[in-house]
Amino acid sequence: MRKARAVLVSAVMALGVSLTIGATPAHATAKLxxxxxxxxxxQRIGTLGVTQGWWEDYSCKWEDRYRYYFLYA
Structure with a gap:
């Protein structure tokens, strides 16, 4: 089950990245x-990234078609 979840998450991330490249102006400067x-x-990872200095701001966006939250920073 863990392997299937890892493969699914990787596929969703790859698909999400390919769909967000040039797709939405709101995330033009943010990356997945x-x-x-x-x-x-x-939210926890987004906040951790801000406190660790990995990024200055973040947003978590629910994508209903994938049924996952996408973290953009």
């Missing part, structure tokens, strides 16, 4: 840095 099943986990 993670995909999460739970909003709380997306």
């Amino acid at each position: 840095v993670g995909v999460f099943k739970d909003s709380s986990e997306c």
